[in-house]
Amino acid sequence: MKKKMMRAVGVVPHKKEVALLEHAAPEITQPTQIRVQTLDVGICGTDREICTFVYGAPPAGSDYLVLGHEALGKVTHAGPKVKGIAVGDLVVPSVRRPCPDPDCRPCRADRQDFCATWKFNERGINQHHGYMTEYFVDDQKNFTVVPKELRKFAVLAEPLTIAEKGLSQVWQMQARLPWACAKPGLPKGTGLRAVVLGAGPIGILGAMTCVLNGFDTYVYSRSPKPNPKAELVESFGAKYFSTTDTTPAQLAEKVGNIDLVYEAIGVADVSFGVMQVLGLNGVFVFTGIPAPEGHITIEGNQLMRNLVLKNQVIIGTVNADKAAFQAAIRDLGEFKKRWPKALAQVITARHPITDYRDLLVGKSSGIKHVIAFK
Numbered sequence: 039m040k041k042k043m044m045r046a047v048g049v050v051p052h053k054k055e056v057a058l059l060e061h062a063a064p065e066i067t068q069p070t071q072i073r074v075q076t077l078d079v080g081i082c083g084t085d086r087e088i089c090t091f092v093y094g095a096p097p098a099g100s101d102y103l104v105l106g107h108e109a110l111g112k113v114t115h116a117g118p119k120v121k122g123i124a125v126g127d128l129v130v131p132s133v134r135r136p137c138p139d140p141d142c143r144p145c146r147a148d149r150q151d152f153c154a155t156w157k158f159n160e161r162g163i164n165q166h167h168g169y170m171t172e173y174f175v176d177d178q179k180n181f182t183v184v185p186k187e188l189r190k191f192a193v194l195a196e197p198l199t200i201a202e203k204g205l206s207q208v209w210q211m212q213a214r215l216p217w218a219c220a221k222p223g224l225p226k227g228t229g230l231r232a233v234v235l236g237a238g239p240i241g242i243l244g245a246m247t248c249v250l251n252g253f254d255t256y257v258y259s260r261s262p263k264p265n266p267k268a269e270l271v272e273s274f275g276a277k278y279f280s281t282t283d284t285t286p287a288q289l290a291e292k293v294g295n296i297d298l299v300y301e302a303i304g305v306a307d308v309s310f311g312v313m314q315v316l317g318l319n320g321v322f323v324f325t326g327i328p329a330p331e332g333h334i335t336i337e338g339n340q341l342m343r344n345l346v347l348k349n350q351v352i353i354g355t356v357n358a359d360k361a362a363f364q365a366a367i368r369d370l371g372e373f374k375k376r377w378p379k380a381l382a383q384v385i386t387a388r389h390p391i392t393d394y395r396d397l398l399v400g401k402s403s404g405i406k407h408v409i410a411f412k
Protein backbone atom coordinates (compact mmCIF):
# COMPACT_ATOMS: atom_id res chain seq x y z
CA MET A 39 0.00 0.00 0.00
CA LYS A 40 1.25 3.50 -0.83
CA LYS A 41 2.31 5.43 2.29
CA LYS A 42 0.45 8.63 3.19
CA MET A 43 2.79 11.59 2.89
CA MET A 44 2.98 14.81 4.92
CA ARG A 45 4.74 18.14 4.56
CA ALA A 46 7.91 18.54 6.60
CA VAL A 47 10.74 21.04 6.92
CA GLY A 48 14.18 19.50 6.91
CA VAL A 49 17.80 19.58 5.82
CA VAL A 50 19.35 17.45 3.10
CA PRO A 51 23.00 17.50 4.17
CA HIS A 52 24.52 15.85 1.07
CA LYS A 53 22.93 18.59 -1.08
CA LYS A 54 23.40 21.32 1.56
CA GLU A 55 19.70 22.12 1.17
CA VAL A 56 17.04 23.37 3.58
CA ALA A 57 13.76 22.26 2.03
CA LEU A 58 10.05 21.61 2.30
CA LEU A 59 9.95 17.82 2.04
CA GLU A 60 7.48 14.99 1.57
CA HIS A 61 7.76 12.78 4.64
CA ALA A 62 5.90 9.52 5.29
CA ALA A 63 3.11 9.86 7.88
CA PRO A 64 4.05 7.79 10.96
CA GLU A 65 1.91 5.00 12.40
CA ILE A 66 1.80 3.60 15.90
CA THR A 67 3.89 0.39 16.03
CA GLN A 68 4.07 -0.22 19.80
CA PRO A 69 1.20 -0.44 22.31
CA THR A 70 2.68 2.33 24.50
CA GLN A 71 3.01 4.86 21.66
CA ILE A 72 0.85 7.86 20.85
CA ARG A 73 0.30 9.64 17.55
CA VAL A 74 0.32 13.41 17.78
CA GLN A 75 -0.88 16.14 15.44
CA THR A 76 1.62 18.99 15.46
CA LEU A 77 0.22 22.37 16.53
CA ASP A 78 3.25 24.62 17.11
CA VAL A 79 6.99 24.24 16.58
CA GLY A 80 9.46 26.82 17.92
CA ILE A 81 12.59 27.77 16.03
CA CYS A 82 15.85 28.27 17.87
CA GLY A 83 19.57 28.81 17.30
CA THR A 84 20.12 25.03 17.15
CA ASP A 85 17.79 24.73 14.13
CA ARG A 86 19.51 27.65 12.43
CA GLU A 87 22.91 26.10 13.15
CA ILE A 88 21.81 22.76 11.65
CA CYS A 89 20.84 24.72 8.52
CA THR A 90 24.47 25.84 8.18
CA PHE A 91 25.45 22.13 8.11
CA VAL A 92 28.00 22.36 10.93
CA TYR A 93 25.88 20.07 13.06
CA GLY A 94 22.97 17.62 12.88
CA ALA A 95 22.62 14.26 11.13
CA PRO A 96 19.76 12.33 9.46
CA PRO A 97 18.59 9.00 10.89
CA ALA A 98 20.28 5.88 9.49
CA GLY A 99 18.89 5.13 6.03
CA SER A 100 17.48 8.62 5.40
CA ASP A 101 19.19 11.28 3.32
CA TYR A 102 17.34 14.07 5.14
CA LEU A 103 16.61 15.14 8.70
CA VAL A 104 13.23 16.61 9.64
CA LEU A 105 13.97 19.59 11.88
CA GLY A 106 12.16 20.80 15.01
CA HIS A 107 12.61 19.92 18.67
CA GLU A 108 10.44 22.53 20.46
CA ALA A 109 6.88 21.36 19.92
CA LEU A 110 3.32 21.28 21.13
CA GLY A 111 0.84 18.78 19.72
CA LYS A 112 -2.56 17.16 20.18
CA VAL A 113 -2.99 13.41 20.68
CA THR A 114 -4.98 11.80 17.83
CA HIS A 115 -4.36 8.09 18.58
CA ALA A 116 -3.21 6.20 21.67
CA GLY A 117 -1.87 2.62 21.72
CA PRO A 118 -3.77 0.04 23.83
CA LYS A 119 -1.27 0.19 26.71
CA VAL A 120 -1.08 4.00 26.99
CA LYS A 121 -1.99 5.24 30.47
CA GLY A 122 -2.55 8.81 31.66
CA ILE A 123 -2.66 10.35 28.17
CA ALA A 124 -5.89 10.42 26.16
CA VAL A 125 -6.92 11.32 22.63
CA GLY A 126 -7.50 15.09 22.51
CA ASP A 127 -4.87 15.90 25.18
CA LEU A 128 -2.29 18.57 24.47
CA VAL A 129 1.25 17.25 24.90
CA VAL A 130 4.83 18.47 24.74
CA PRO A 131 7.50 15.97 23.64
CA SER A 132 11.03 15.80 25.01
CA VAL A 133 14.06 15.79 22.69
CA ARG A 134 16.79 13.38 23.74
CA ARG A 135 16.43 9.60 23.45
CA PRO A 136 18.65 7.20 25.41
CA CYS A 137 21.72 5.44 24.06
CA PRO A 138 21.48 1.63 23.69
CA ASP A 139 24.44 0.82 25.97
CA PRO A 140 23.22 -1.53 28.74
CA ASP A 141 25.92 -0.11 31.03
CA CYS A 142 24.90 3.53 30.60
CA ARG A 143 23.43 4.09 34.04
CA PRO A 144 21.85 7.50 33.32
CA CYS A 145 20.11 6.26 30.15
CA ARG A 146 18.89 3.08 31.83
CA ALA A 147 17.41 5.30 34.56
CA ASP A 148 15.61 7.53 31.96
CA ARG A 149 18.14 10.32 32.64
CA GLN A 150 19.61 10.54 29.12
CA ASP A 151 20.22 14.24 29.79
CA PHE A 152 23.24 12.84 31.69
CA CYS A 153 24.06 10.11 29.12
CA ALA A 154 27.48 8.65 29.96
CA THR A 155 28.39 7.39 26.46
CA TRP A 156 27.35 10.40 24.32
CA LYS A 157 25.68 7.92 21.96
CA PHE A 158 22.17 9.28 22.59
CA ASN A 159 20.18 10.73 19.73
CA GLU A 160 17.97 13.81 19.64
CA ARG A 161 14.73 14.39 17.76
CA GLY A 162 15.13 17.08 15.13
CA ILE A 163 18.86 17.38 15.82
CA ASN A 164 20.79 14.17 15.57
CA GLN A 165 19.84 10.83 13.95
CA HIS A 166 16.14 11.14 14.72
CA HIS A 167 13.50 13.08 12.78
CA GLY A 168 12.00 16.08 14.54
CA TYR A 169 8.59 17.66 14.88
CA MET A 170 8.50 20.18 12.01
CA THR A 171 5.90 18.08 10.24
CA GLU A 172 2.18 17.38 10.50
CA TYR A 173 2.14 14.28 12.73
CA PHE A 174 4.65 12.36 14.84
CA VAL A 175 4.69 9.18 16.92
CA ASP A 176 6.63 8.38 20.07
CA ASP A 177 6.42 6.42 23.30
CA GLN A 178 4.12 7.97 25.88
CA LYS A 179 6.95 8.31 28.37
CA ASN A 180 8.50 11.01 26.19
CA PHE A 181 5.54 13.36 26.59
CA THR A 182 4.21 15.71 29.23
CA VAL A 183 0.51 16.58 29.23
CA VAL A 184 -0.34 20.28 29.05
CA PRO A 185 -3.46 21.99 30.45
CA LYS A 186 -5.68 23.32 27.64
CA GLU A 187 -5.35 26.92 28.87
CA LEU A 188 -1.64 26.82 27.94
CA ARG A 189 -2.41 26.13 24.26
CA LYS A 190 -0.88 29.48 23.19
CA PHE A 191 2.30 29.21 25.28
CA ALA A 192 3.25 25.55 25.71
CA VAL A 193 5.59 25.64 22.70
CA LEU A 194 7.89 27.50 25.13
CA ALA A 195 8.05 24.52 27.49
CA GLU A 196 11.13 22.92 25.92
CA PRO A 197 13.34 26.05 25.99
CA LEU A 198 12.07 26.71 29.54
CA THR A 199 13.24 23.25 30.66
CA ILE A 200 16.83 24.52 30.44
CA ALA A 201 16.17 26.99 33.25
CA GLU A 202 14.12 24.43 35.18
CA LYS A 203 16.86 21.82 35.10
CA GLY A 204 19.49 24.49 35.77
CA LEU A 205 17.69 25.76 38.83
CA SER A 206 17.02 22.28 40.12
CA GLN A 207 20.79 21.66 39.89
CA VAL A 208 21.41 24.93 41.74
CA TRP A 209 19.18 23.89 44.64
CA GLN A 210 20.99 20.56 44.80
CA MET A 211 24.35 22.39 44.87
CA GLN A 212 23.16 24.77 47.53
CA ALA A 213 21.96 21.95 49.74
CA ARG A 214 25.65 22.06 50.80
CA LEU A 215 24.82 25.29 52.70
CA PRO A 216 23.22 24.01 55.88
CA TRP A 217 20.73 26.84 56.49
CA ALA A 218 17.40 27.76 54.98
CA CYS A 219 17.63 30.80 52.70
CA ALA A 220 14.00 31.87 52.64
CA LYS A 221 11.34 32.22 55.34
CA PRO A 222 8.77 29.39 55.28
CA GLY A 223 6.10 30.06 52.65
CA LEU A 224 8.35 32.30 50.55
CA PRO A 225 10.02 31.14 47.32
CA LYS A 226 13.46 29.60 47.85
CA GLY A 227 15.37 32.43 46.16
CA THR A 228 13.90 35.17 48.37
CA GLY A 229 16.68 37.47 49.55
CA LEU A 230 19.14 36.13 46.95
CA ARG A 231 20.39 37.85 43.80
CA ALA A 232 20.56 36.34 40.35
CA VAL A 233 22.29 37.70 37.27
CA VAL A 234 21.04 36.30 33.95
CA LEU A 235 23.46 36.73 31.05
CA GLY A 236 21.65 37.30 27.75
CA ALA A 237 18.16 38.38 26.75
CA GLY A 238 17.39 35.79 24.06
CA PRO A 239 14.63 33.22 24.66
CA ILE A 240 16.80 31.15 27.00
CA GLY A 241 17.80 34.22 29.04
CA ILE A 242 14.31 35.74 29.18
CA LEU A 243 12.65 32.46 30.22
CA GLY A 244 15.52 31.96 32.72
CA ALA A 245 14.94 35.44 34.14
CA MET A 246 11.20 34.76 34.51
CA THR A 247 12.05 31.56 36.39
CA CYS A 248 14.44 33.45 38.69
CA VAL A 249 11.84 36.15 39.47
CA LEU A 250 9.23 33.45 40.11
CA ASN A 251 11.66 31.76 42.51
CA GLY A 252 11.97 35.00 44.48
CA PHE A 253 15.44 36.11 43.31
CA ASP A 254 16.19 39.78 42.90
CA THR A 255 16.92 39.33 39.17
CA TYR A 256 19.23 41.30 36.88
CA VAL A 257 19.54 40.64 33.15
CA TYR A 258 22.94 41.60 31.72
CA SER A 259 23.05 41.60 27.93
CA ARG A 260 24.49 43.36 24.92
CA SER A 261 21.94 45.82 23.53
CA PRO A 262 21.90 49.17 25.32
CA LYS A 263 18.66 50.53 26.75
CA PRO A 264 16.11 51.44 25.56
CA ASN A 265 15.32 48.28 23.61
CA PRO A 266 12.29 45.95 23.44
CA LYS A 267 13.99 43.04 25.27
CA ALA A 268 15.01 45.33 28.15
CA GLU A 269 11.43 46.65 28.35
CA LEU A 270 10.10 43.09 28.34
CA VAL A 271 12.36 41.87 31.17
CA GLU A 272 11.64 44.97 33.26
CA SER A 273 7.88 44.41 32.76
CA PHE A 274 8.06 41.20 34.81
CA GLY A 275 10.20 42.57 37.60
CA ALA A 276 13.82 41.99 36.53
CA LYS A 277 16.29 44.85 36.02
CA TYR A 278 18.28 45.22 32.80
CA PHE A 279 21.89 46.35 32.32
CA SER A 280 23.88 46.44 29.11
CA THR A 281 27.43 45.15 28.71
CA THR A 282 28.05 48.18 26.45
CA ASP A 283 27.82 50.72 29.26
CA THR A 284 28.20 48.72 32.50
CA THR A 285 31.30 46.68 33.36
CA PRO A 286 30.94 43.45 35.37
CA ALA A 287 32.48 45.27 38.38
CA GLN A 288 29.92 48.08 38.08
CA LEU A 289 27.17 45.48 37.74
CA ALA A 290 28.33 43.78 40.95
CA GLU A 291 28.29 47.14 42.76
CA LYS A 292 24.65 47.64 41.78
CA VAL A 293 23.60 44.07 42.55
CA GLY A 294 25.45 43.28 45.80
CA ASN A 295 26.52 39.70 46.47
CA ILE A 296 25.74 37.74 43.29
CA ASP A 297 24.37 34.39 44.51
CA LEU A 298 23.60 32.97 41.07
CA VAL A 299 24.72 33.61 37.51
CA TYR A 300 22.57 31.94 34.85
CA GLU A 301 24.56 32.24 31.64
CA ALA A 302 22.56 32.23 28.36
CA ILE A 303 24.72 34.03 25.80
CA GLY A 304 27.17 31.37 24.66
CA VAL A 305 30.07 33.85 24.63
CA ALA A 306 33.04 32.72 26.72
CA ASP A 307 34.93 35.98 27.33
CA VAL A 308 31.85 37.85 28.57
CA SER A 309 30.90 34.87 30.74
CA PHE A 310 34.33 34.48 32.37
CA GLY A 311 34.39 38.26 32.91
CA VAL A 312 31.16 38.00 34.90
CA MET A 313 32.47 34.94 36.74
CA GLN A 314 35.05 37.25 38.32
CA VAL A 315 32.26 39.04 40.19
CA LEU A 316 30.36 35.92 41.30
CA GLY A 317 29.63 36.35 45.02
CA LEU A 318 30.37 34.41 48.17
CA ASN A 319 28.93 30.86 48.07
CA GLY A 320 27.66 31.67 44.56
CA VAL A 321 26.80 29.26 41.76
CA PHE A 322 27.60 29.95 38.11
CA VAL A 323 25.43 27.96 35.68
CA PHE A 324 26.63 27.71 32.10
CA THR A 325 23.98 26.91 29.46
CA GLY A 326 25.53 28.59 26.39
CA ILE A 327 27.26 26.62 23.67
CA PRO A 328 29.98 28.64 21.91
CA ALA A 329 31.63 27.46 18.69
CA PRO A 330 34.52 25.14 19.66
CA GLU A 331 37.31 26.97 17.86
CA GLY A 332 39.11 30.13 19.03
CA HIS A 333 40.96 31.11 22.19
CA ILE A 334 40.33 33.68 24.87
CA THR A 335 42.41 34.91 27.79
CA ILE A 336 40.90 34.53 31.25
CA GLU A 337 42.01 35.75 34.69
CA GLY A 338 42.78 32.21 35.82
CA ASN A 339 44.55 33.05 39.08
CA GLN A 340 41.81 35.41 40.20
CA LEU A 341 39.05 32.98 39.24
CA MET A 342 40.72 30.09 41.05
CA ARG A 343 41.30 32.16 44.20
CA ASN A 344 37.65 33.20 44.18
CA LEU A 345 36.40 29.66 43.63
CA VAL A 346 38.29 28.45 46.68
CA LEU A 347 38.10 31.42 49.04
CA LYS A 348 34.45 32.20 48.20
CA ASN A 349 33.18 28.58 48.14
CA GLN A 350 31.89 28.94 44.61
CA VAL A 351 30.44 26.34 42.24
CA ILE A 352 30.52 26.25 38.44
CA ILE A 353 28.19 23.88 36.60
CA GLY A 354 27.18 23.25 33.01
CA THR A 355 23.74 21.93 32.17
CA VAL A 356 22.10 20.50 29.08
CA ASN A 357 18.37 19.98 28.96
CA ALA A 358 16.33 18.12 30.33
CA ASP A 359 14.61 15.42 32.36
CA LYS A 360 10.92 14.67 32.81
CA ALA A 361 10.79 16.62 36.06
CA ALA A 362 12.09 19.71 34.23
CA PHE A 363 9.31 19.37 31.62
CA GLN A 364 6.72 19.06 34.38
CA ALA A 365 8.18 22.09 36.15
CA ALA A 366 8.20 24.05 32.87
CA ILE A 367 4.49 23.37 32.28
CA ARG A 368 3.68 24.31 35.88
CA ASP A 369 5.70 27.55 35.68
CA LEU A 370 4.27 28.55 32.28
CA GLY A 371 0.91 28.47 34.10
CA GLU A 372 2.35 30.79 36.78
CA PHE A 373 3.93 33.12 34.19
CA LYS A 374 0.57 33.31 32.40
CA LYS A 375 -1.21 34.25 35.64
CA ARG A 376 1.35 36.87 36.67
CA TRP A 377 2.68 38.31 33.42
CA PRO A 378 0.30 37.37 30.55
CA LYS A 379 1.46 40.27 28.39
CA ALA A 380 5.18 39.59 28.87
CA LEU A 381 4.70 35.87 28.23
CA ALA A 382 2.81 36.60 25.01
CA GLN A 383 5.65 38.91 23.93
CA VAL A 384 8.22 36.10 24.18
CA ILE A 385 6.55 34.66 21.05
CA THR A 386 7.47 37.23 18.41
CA ALA A 387 5.25 35.77 15.68
CA ARG A 388 3.47 32.64 14.45
CA HIS A 389 4.11 31.74 10.83
CA PRO A 390 2.80 29.37 8.17
CA ILE A 391 5.13 26.50 7.25
CA THR A 392 5.90 28.24 3.93
CA ASP A 393 7.93 30.88 5.85
CA TYR A 394 10.46 28.19 6.83
CA ARG A 395 13.32 29.47 4.71
CA ASP A 396 13.25 33.02 6.06
CA LEU A 397 12.99 31.71 9.62
CA LEU A 398 15.84 29.22 9.30
CA VAL A 399 18.35 30.92 7.03
CA GLY A 400 17.18 34.56 6.95
CA LYS A 401 18.35 37.32 9.29
CA SER A 402 17.39 36.50 12.89
CA SER A 403 15.18 38.98 14.73
CA GLY A 404 12.79 39.16 17.68
CA ILE A 405 12.74 36.49 20.40
CA LYS A 406 10.89 33.26 19.57
CA HIS A 407 9.38 32.52 16.16
CA VAL A 408 6.90 29.67 15.87
CA ILE A 409 5.64 27.66 12.89
CA ALA A 410 1.92 27.12 13.44
CA PHE A 411 0.69 23.88 11.86
CA LYS A 412 -2.89 24.38 13.11
Ligand SMILES: NC(=O)c1ccc[n+]([C@@H]2O[C@H](COP(=O)([O-])OP(=O)(O)OC[C@H]3O[C@@H](n4cnc5c(N)ncnc54)[C@H](OP(=O)(O)O)[C@@H]3O)[C@@H](O)[C@H]2O)c1
Pocket residue numbers: 082083084200235236237238239240241258259260261267281302303304305308324325326327328355356357
Ligand atom coordinates in the same frame (compact mmCIF):
# COMPACT_ATOMS: atom_id res chain seq x y z
N1 LIG B 1 22.22 23.99 27.55
C1 LIG B 1 21.23 23.72 26.74
O1 LIG B 1 20.57 22.70 26.85
C2 LIG B 1 20.89 24.67 25.64
C3 LIG B 1 19.74 24.51 24.85
C4 LIG B 1 19.44 25.47 23.89
C5 LIG B 1 20.29 26.55 23.70
N2 LIG B 1 21.41 26.66 24.45
C6 LIG B 1 22.36 27.79 24.30
O2 LIG B 1 21.88 28.89 25.06
C7 LIG B 1 22.44 30.09 24.56
C8 LIG B 1 21.36 31.15 24.46
O3 LIG B 1 20.37 30.76 23.54
P1 LIG B 1 19.33 31.80 22.93
O4 LIG B 1 18.51 31.02 21.97
O5 LIG B 1 18.66 32.56 24.01
O6 LIG B 1 20.34 32.75 22.13
P2 LIG B 1 20.15 34.12 21.39
O7 LIG B 1 18.75 34.29 20.93
O8 LIG B 1 21.26 34.20 20.41
O9 LIG B 1 20.38 35.20 22.53
C9 LIG B 1 21.64 35.49 23.04
C10 LIG B 1 21.55 36.71 23.94
O10 LIG B 1 22.87 36.99 24.39
C11 LIG B 1 23.23 38.31 24.05
N3 LIG B 1 24.63 38.37 23.65
C12 LIG B 1 25.19 37.78 22.57
N4 LIG B 1 26.49 38.09 22.50
C13 LIG B 1 26.75 38.90 23.56
C14 LIG B 1 27.90 39.55 24.04
N5 LIG B 1 29.07 39.45 23.40
N6 LIG B 1 27.80 40.30 25.14
C15 LIG B 1 26.62 40.42 25.78
N7 LIG B 1 25.49 39.82 25.39
C16 LIG B 1 25.55 39.06 24.28
C17 LIG B 1 22.33 38.72 22.90
O11 LIG B 1 22.19 40.12 22.93
P3 LIG B 1 21.29 40.97 21.90
O12 LIG B 1 19.88 40.84 22.44
O13 LIG B 1 21.82 42.33 22.00
O14 LIG B 1 21.46 40.30 20.57
C18 LIG B 1 21.04 37.96 23.22
O15 LIG B 1 20.22 38.70 24.09
C19 LIG B 1 23.07 29.71 23.21
O16 LIG B 1 24.48 29.65 23.37
C20 LIG B 1 22.50 28.33 22.92
O17 LIG B 1 23.41 27.54 22.17
C21 LIG B 1 21.71 25.75 25.40
Ligand SMILES: [Zn+2]
Pocket residue numbers: 081082083084085107108197
Ligand atom coordinates in the same frame (compact mmCIF):
# COMPACT_ATOMS: atom_id res chain seq x y z
ZN1 LIG C 1 15.81 24.80 20.80
Ligand SMILES: [Zn+2]
Pocket residue numbers: 136137138139142144145150152153154155156157158
Ligand atom coordinates in the same frame (compact mmCIF):
# COMPACT_ATOMS: atom_id res chain seq x y z
ZN1 LIG D 1 23.53 6.83 27.53
